[in-house]
Amino acid sequence: xxxxxxxxxxLAARNVAKSYGQVHALKGVNFDIHRGQVTTLFGExxxxxxxxxxxxxxxxxxxxxQIVLDGQPVAFANANDARDRGISIIHQELSxxxxxxxxxxxxxGREIKGATGVDYAEEERQxxxxxxxxxxxxxxxxxxxxxxxxxxxxxxxxRALSVDSRILIMDEPTSALSASEVxxxxxxxxxLTARGVSIVYISxxxxxxxxxxxxxxxxxxxxxxxxxxxxxxxLDWIVRNMVGDNYDLGSPPETTVGNVALSIxxxxxxxxxxxxxxxxxxxxxxxxxxxxIYGLMGAGRTELxxxxxxxxxxxxxxxxxxxxxxxxxxIGDRIARGLALVPEDRQRDGLVQTMSVGQNLxxxxxxxxxxxxxxxxxxxxxxxxxSIRQVTVKTAGGxxxxxxxxxxxxxxxxxxxxxxxxxxxxxxDEPSRGIDxxxxxxxxxxxxxxxxxxxxxxxxxSEVSECLSIAHRIIVMHKGRISAEFDSSVSKEKIMAAxxxxxxx
Amino acid sequence: xxxxxxxxxAKGRQMSIGRLLLEGRAFFALxxxxxxxxxxxxxxxxxxxxxxxxxxxxxxxxxxxxxxxxILNGGxxxxxxxxxxxxxxxxxAMMQGVEIEALGxxxxxxxxxxxxxxxxxxxxxxxxxxxxxxxxxxxxxxATLGVMYxxxxxxxxxxxxxxYNNLRGSEALGNTGFSWLGFYRLGGVPISVxxxxxxxxxxxxxxxxxxxGRWLYASGGNERAAELSGVPVKRVKITxxxxxGMLAAVAGLVLASQLTSAGPTAGTTYELTAIxxxxxxxxxxxxxxxxxxGTMLGAFVIGFLSAGLVIIGVSSYWQTVFTxxVxxxxxxxxxxxxxxxxRKG
Numbered sequence: 001x002x003x004x005x006x007x008x009x010x011l012a013a014r015n016v017a018k019s020y021g022q023v024h025a026l027k028g029v030n031f032d033i034h035r036g037q038v039t040t041l042f043g044e045x046x047x048x049x050x051x052x053x054x055x056x057x058x059x060x061x062x063x064x065x066q067i068v069l070d071g072q073p074v075a076f077a078n079a080n081d082a083r084d085r086g087i088s089i090i091h092q093e094l095s096x097x098x099x100x101x102x103x104x105x106x107x108x109g110r111e112i113k114g115a116t117g118v119d120y121a122e123e124e125r126q127x128x129x130x131x132x133x134x135x136x137x138x139x140x141x142x143x144x145x146x147x148x149x150x151x152x153x154x155x156x157x158x159r160a161l162s163v164d165s166r167i168l169i170m171d172e173p174t175s176a177l178s179a180s181e182v183x184x185x186x187x188x189x190x191x192l193t194a195r196g197v198s199i200v201y202i203s204x205x206x207x208x209x210x211x212x213x214x215x216x217x218x219x220x221x222x223x224x225x226x227x228x229x230x231x232x233x234x235l236d237w238i239v240r241n242m243v244g245d246n247y248d249l250g251s252p253p254e255t256t257v258g259n260v261a262l263s264i265x266x267x268x269x270x271x272x273x274x275x276x277x278x279x280x281x282x283x284x285x286x287x288x289x290x291x292x293i294y295g296l297m298g299a300g301r302t303e304l305x306x307x308x309x310x311x312x313x314x315x316x317x318x319x320x321x322x323x324x325x326x327x328x329x330x331i332g333d334r335i336a337r338g339l340a341l342v343p344e345d346r347q348r349d350g351l352v353q354t355m356s357v358g359q360n361l362x363x364x365x366x367x368x369x370x371x372x373x374x375x376x377x378x379x380x381x382x383x384x385x386x387s388i389r390q391v392t393v394k395t396a397g398g399x400x401x402x403x404x405x406x407x408x409x410x411x412x413x414x415x416x417x418x419x420x421x422x423x424x425x426x427x428x429d430e431p432s433r434g435i436d437x438x439x440x441x442x443x444x445x446x447x448x449x450x451x452x453x454x455x456x457x458x459x460x461x462s463e464v465s466e467c468l469s470i471a472h473r474i475i476v477m478h479k480g481r482i483s484a485e486f487d488s489s490v491s492k493e494k495i496m497a498a499x500x501x502x503x504x505x
Numbered sequence: 506x507x508x509x510x511x512x513x514x515a516k517g518r519q520m521s522i523g524r525l526l527l528e529g530r531a532f533f534a535l536x537x538x539x540x541x542x543x544x545x546x547x548x549x550x551x552x553x554x555x556x557x558x559x560x561x562x563x564x565x566x567x568x569x570x571x572x573x574x575x576i577l578n579g580g581x582x583x584x585x586x587x588x589x590x591x592x593x594x595x596x597x598a599m600m601q602g603v604e605i606e607a608l609g610x611x612x613x614x615x616x617x618x619x620x621x622x623x624x625x626x627x628x629x630x631x632x633x634x635x636x637x638x639x640x641x642x643x644x645x646x647x648a649t650l651g652v653m654y655x656x657x658x659x660x661x662x663x664x665x666x667x668x669y670n671n672l673r674g675s676e677a678l679g680n681t682g683f684s685w686l687g688f689y690r691l692g693g694v695p696i697s698v699x700x701x702x703x704x705x706x707x708x709x710x711x712x713x714x715x716x717x718g719r720w721l722y723a724s725g726g727n728e729r730a731a732e733l734s735g736v737p738v739k740r741v742k743i744t745x746x747x748x749x750g751m752l753a754a755v756a757g758l759v760l761a762s763q764l765t766s767a768g769p770t771a772g773t774t775y776e777l778t779a780i781x782x783x784x785x786x787x788x789x790x791x792x793x794x795x796x797x798x799g800t801m802l803g804a805f806v807i808g809f810l811s812a813g814l815v816i817i818g819v820s821s822y823w824q825t826v827f828t829x830x831v832x833x834x835x836x837x838x839x840x841x842x843x844x845x846x847x848r849k850g
Contacts, residue, residue, distance in 0.1 A: 309733065330735075332736065333735075352722075352727040352793065353726060353727060353793075354726035354727075363731070367716065421735075
C-alpha cells in the first residue's frame with residue numbers, strides 16, 4: 001500500500017457519547033476521517049463500532065458530543081440528511097427487498113424520473129455500468145431473492161456506490177463474499193479513494209482489513225483505545241489493543257481417538273433443479289476427533305451438514321451414527337441419538353428471539369427436565385445454570401431477553417443449547433461467523449474441551465486461519481466433493497489452492 | 506478475558522407507572538369498564554348480572570383459547586365461527602334422530618354420544634385446517650378462510666337453512682339432558698363458565714408447564730430454529746388447529762344448549778371477536794408471544810364492555826364502534842410493548 005498518512009480531515013467525531021438508559025455504548029470518542037483514505041475501525045462485538053457508524057451516518061443521534069463536517073459542526077436529522085451531504089452507509093444486515101429486481105433495489109426511493117414515469121432504461125444502464133465496475137455478472141432484472149448471499153451483498157455495495165458519496169461507511173461488507181469478490185471490492189475501494197472518496201471500513205476479518213486500510217482505530221468497551229497509521233501497525237498490534245490479551249485460537253488438543261462415530265457414505269444432495277450440491281461424498285468422523293471443513297461459499301458445506309442433521313433430504317447415500325443408519329430419522333430423533341447441528345445463521349436458524357436466554361438454552365433438551373406431563377422448573381433452572389456456566393455466556397441471567405446479548409454471546413447460547421443435549425457428534429456450520437476474536441477463541445476452546453471428553457466435532461469455516469487451529473484433520477470441499485484432505489501441519493496456501501480459490505501471490 | 510460487554514438496554518428497567526399500566530393494560534381496562542358501568546347503572550354491579558355476563562363471555566372465551574394457540578403458532582383460524590355453527594347443527598341433527606334408511610330405523614343417540622361425536626366433527630375440520638397449513642403450505646389466512654366458507658355451507662345444506670328448535674330430547678327416547686350445558690348451575694355458577702374455567706386452566710398449564718407448550722412458543726417464535734432444535738413443528742401446527750376446531754365445537758354445544766336451538770348461521774363473525782380478545786390480551790399476531798391470562802382478560806373486556814353498553818341503553822351500532830376502538834387501541838399498545846422492547850444496541 002502506498003504511504004498516505006496525512007490528508008485533510010473531512011468528517012470527525014468530537015467527544016461523541018451514546019447511552020441507552022444505563023448502558024453506555026460509546027463513552028466520548030474522537031474519530032477522524034481523512035479525504036481519499038481508508039480508515040478501519042477495529043473492535044470486538046459490542047465495542048461500539050456500529051453505534052459510532054450509525055451516529056456518523058445520521059441513523060442515530062449522539063447523547064453528547066459533536067460531529068464536524070468540513071470543519072463545521074453539524075447535526076444530522078436522519079440518514080437521508082446525511083446522505084444529502086454525501087455520507088452513505090452499507091449496513092451489516094442486508095436491507096434489500098428480496099421480491100424486487102436488482103435495478104429496483106438499487107434505485108429504491110430515488111428512482112430516475114423520465115417524461116412518462118420512471119426511466120427504467122436509464123436505471124438499467126447505470127446498473128450495468130456499476131456491475132461491470134464490480135466485475136459481477138448480475139442481470140439488473142434478476143429478483144434479489146434469486147441471488148446468493150454474496151451477490152446480494154454486491155448489490156448492497158452497488159447501491160451505495162450509485163449515490164455519489166464523498167464518505168462511504170462499510171460495516172462488514174465482505175462477510176458473505178468469496179475471496180475473488182473481496183479482491184474486486186478492494187479494487188473498487190482503491191479507485192474510489194483515488195477519486196477522493198473517504199472510506200470507513202469495519203471488518204472482523206483483520207488480515208483482510210489490513211491490506212486495504214490507511215489508518216487503524218481500535219475501539220474497546222465504548223472507548224477509543226488506540227490509533228495509528230498503517231505504516232506503524234501489524235496484526236499483533238490490533239489484536240493486542242482489541243482484546244488486551246494474546247490472541248490464540250488454540251492447537252489440536254491431545255485426545256483419545258475412539259471408534260468411528262459418524263460415517264457418511266456416498267451422500268448426494270440435489271438442489272431444486274436436480275443438480276448435486278453434495279456429490280457422492282464419503283467421510284468418517286471418530287470420537288474425540290476434530291475435523292474442519294474448508295470451502296468457498298457454494299462448495300456444499302452447509303448442504304452437507306444440514307443433510308446429516310436432517311433438515312434436507314439426500315437423494316442417495318447413507319448416514320451412519322455409531323453403527324446405525326439414521327437417514328430416515330427426524331431431526332428430533334437424531335438429536336436424541338446424539339447428533340446435533342449448530343446452524344450457520346444464528347438469527348434465522350439458531351435462536352428464538354421471542355424467548356429468554358434460558359428458554360433458548362433448554363429448547364433442544366426439554367425431555368431432560370420433563371417429568372410425566374409437566375416440566376420441572378427446578379431441573380430446568382439447574383440445566384440452564386449449568387449451561388450458562390459451561391459456555392460462559394455473559395448475561396444478567398436466564399430470564400434476560402435473548403436480544404440483550406452481543407453476537408458472540410448469542411452464538412454461545414446456540415452452542416450451549418446443542419451441548420445441553422449431551423451429543424456425541426456435534427456439527428457447527430461457520431461457528432465463528434460475525435463474532436469477535438475473544439468469543440471465537442472461547443468457542444474453539446469449548447470444542448477442544450469437548451473433544452478431550454470424547455466428543456466428535458466437525459465444523460466448517462471460510463477462514464483458513466481457523467482451519468489451522470484446533471482441527472486434527474482438514475477437509476477441503478469444492479463443488480460438492482472432497483477435493484483434498486490434510487493433517488494439521490498443512491500450509492494455508494495448500495488449503496486455499498485445493499478449494500479452487502485463487503491464491504494471491 | 507474478553508472485554509465484550511452485553512449491551513442490554515432493556516435490563517434493569519424500572520417498573521415505572523407507565524410500564525405497569527402498559528403490561529397490565531387488559532386488567533386495568535377491565536377494572537375501568539366495571540367501575541364506569543357500575544357508576545352508570547345500579548343493575549351492573551350485581552352477582553346476578555356478572556354471572557349472566559360471564560356465561561355470555563364463556564362462548565367467546567372458549568373460542569379465544571383455541572385462537573390463542575393458533576396465533577401463538579404464528580397462524581390464524583378464521584373458521585371457528587363456522588365450526589361452531591356446524592357443530593351446533595350436527596348436535597341438533599343427532600338430537601332429532603338419525604335415520605338409517607337401510608334398516609328403516611331412526612337412532613336417537615344419548616347426549617354423551619352426541620357431545621363426543623360433535624367434538625370429533627370439530628376436531629376433524631380443525632385437522633383439515635392443520636393439514637392444509639402444515640403439509641400443503643397454504644397460508645393460514647387463506648386455508649381457514651376457505652374452510653370457513655365450506656363449513657358454513659355444509660351447515661346450511663344440512664338444515665336447508667332452517668334451525669333445529671327442539672333440543673330438549675324426551676324421556677321416552679332416553680336422550681334428555683342437552684340443556685344441562687347451557688342452563689344448569691353448580692354452586693350458583695353456570696356450567697358454561699365452569700367449562701371455560703377448566704379449559705383456560707388446562708390450556709394455561711399446558712402452555713406454561715408442558716413440553717408441548719414450550720414447543721408451541723418456540724415454533725411460533727422461530728420455526729426454523731425450533732425445527733433444528735428437534736421440535737416436531739408440523740405436529741405442533743396440526744395439533745393447534747385440531748384443538749382450535751375442537752374448542753369451537755365445545756362453544757357450539759354450549760351456545761346451542763343455551764339457546765335450545767341450533768341454527769346454521771350461528772357464530773357469524775365470532776372468529777373476529779376471538780381474534781380481538783387474543784390481541785387485547787397482548788398476544789403478538791406474528792406468533793410466540795401471549796398467554797391464557799391475557800386472552801381471558803381480553804375476552805372479558807369485550808364481553809363486559811358490550812354488556813355494559815346494552816345495560817345503559819347505548820345503541821348496538823355504538824357498541825360496534827366502541828369494540829373496534831378498543832381493538833385498535835390494544836394493537837397500538839402491543840406495538841408499543843414489543844416494538845420498543847429489548848434490542849441489541
